[in-house]
Amino acid sequence: MHTPWGASHGPGTPHGEGITLYSTSSYGGFFVAPELNAKVPDYLRAATYRQLGEQGWYEEDQDWSIVAIVFPDRFSADDVKDAHRFAAMRFDFPGATNALADAYQRWVAEQPCDHGPTPSCPRLDAQAAIRARTEAPGL
Amino acid sequence: MTIAAIKDTARDARSLALSLNTDFANVQTYAEQGNAPLVDALMETIDAKMAQLAQYQREINAAAGRRGQIIEHRRA
Numbered sequence A: 001m002h003t004p005w006g007a008s009h010g011p012g013t014p015h016g017e018g019i020t021l022y023s024t025s026s027y028g029g030f031f032v033a034p035e036l037n038a039k040v041p042d043y044l045r046a047a048t049y050r051q052l053g054e055q056g057w058y059e060e061d062q063d064w065s066i067v068a069i070v071f072p073d074r075f076s077a078d079d080v081k082d083a084h085r086f087a088a089m090r091f092d093f094p095g096a097t098n099a100l101a102d103a104y105q106r107w108v109a110e111q112p113c114d115h116g117p118t119p120s121c122p123r124l125d126a127q128a129a130i131r132a133r134t135e136a137p138g139l
Numbered sequence B: 001m002t003i004a005a006i007k008d009t010a011r012d013a014r015s016l017a018l019s020l021n022t023d024f025a026n027v028q029t030y031a032e033q034g035n036a037p038l039v040d041a042l043m044e045t046i047d048a049k050m051a052q053l054a055q056y057q058r059e060i061n062a063a064a065g066r067r068g069q070i071i072e073h074r075r076a
Helices: A042-046 A049-055 A064-070 A077-091 A099-109 A122-134 B003-032 B036-075
Strands: A019-023 A028-032 A057-059
Touching: A028 A064, A042 A049, A042 A064, A042 A099, A049 A057, A049 B003, A057 A064, A064 A077, A077 A099, A077 A122, A077 B003, A099 B036, B003 B036
Parallel strands: none
Antiparallel strands: A019 A028, A028 A057
């Protein structure tokens, strides 16, 4: 498989049908098949590194979190929780007033909280953790 | 601020710094495309993230300094 980062080592690691993690000698990331990639909000695809999300590629350092929050049933509960915390810092960081933050807030507000075997809501957990710290009184 | 809070702040700072890497890469892409409005919009985001990053740095510095004083006090 040819990836944006070179030839992949082997067939990759499937995360269910249509989502595969590829590694190369230099880097790696997820490929999301077109029919699934169409479910990723446009502005999140456009926010990916070099807009690679438009072609279904999501690099492994941070864009992976977009795949995990849009397709939570393909990842562990811990991974989904980490992805929400990461995405909250990236798109909904404290003091954010930009259009991307607004769009992200609207989108996540529409998502169900039942993201797996645990009863907690990763999105709300991540936001609460950040809010609790940023609103904590002094040192 | 507790050590646990410092750890959380440092994690959030790392996430924010990592996202700046992508933001700057996309500024470069938008500039190559000649898309000035998107460059402007993304630079506003980058400005806000840089300010937040500086705030995290101040919080960690202050917390680390305070803990250092406590340790010195206990040793005295």
